[in-house]
Amino acid sequence: MTRLKKHKHVFKRAVLRYPRLDTVLMIEEMARKGSGEFTVRALWKKTPKKVMWQTFLAALDYLEYSGKIEIAENRRVSWVWVPRSQFKSHHIAIASSDGLKPFFNPFLS
Numbered sequence: 001m002t003r004l005k006k007h008k009h010v011f012k013r014a015v016l017r018y019p020r021l022d023t024v025l026m027i028e029e030m031a032r033k034g035s036g037e038f039t040v041r042a043l044w045k046k047t048p049k050k051v052m053w054q055t056f057l058a059a060l061d062y063l064e065y066s067g068k069i070e071i072a073e074n075r076r077v078s079w080v081w082v083p084r085s086q087f088k089s090h091h092i093a094i095a096s097s098d099g100l101k102p103f104f105n106p107f108l109s
Contacts, residue, residue, distance in 0.1 A: 010061060010062055010065045011058055011061045011062070011065075012057075012061050013057065013061075015054070015058045016052075016054045016055075017052060017054060017055045017058070018055075018058060019051075019055045019056075019058055019059040019062075023049070023051055023055065023059060024059045024062060024063070026047060026048065026049060026051075027043075027047065027051070027056065027059045027060065027063065028059075028063055028068065028069075030043055030046060030047060031043065031063065031068070031069050031077050031079055032079045034046070034077075035077070035078050035079035036076055036077070036078045036079075037076075038076065038077055039074070039075045039076055039077070040057075040060065040071065040075045040077060041075070043077050044056050060077070066081075067080065067081055068080065068081040069081070
């Protein structure tokens with residue numbers, strides 16, 4: 001029971017089955033390739049391997065918590081994580097409703 005309490009802040013709902021690493025990586029790859037194209041349910045239907053709905057949602061909760069994906073109000077899954085190795089400089093662009101705005105992060109220097 002202590003183990004469940006410790007990880008509760010990661011997951012938005014009760015988890016019946018925790019996803020295996022290969023399942024999380026598969027869902028991560030699907031989200032990265034179809035960024036913004038699929039809704040949560042459509043992404044679940046497109047997975048190459050059958051995954052239980054609760055397990056799929058737990059994997060999405062983890063990916064959202066880790067900052068790799070974002071789920072919009074219309075339930076579309078967007079890939080938002082950029083690996084540090086892909087930064088050409090410490091100047092990055094932040095997407096907003098106005099378009100892209102330059103942003104300098106002093107903590108990356």
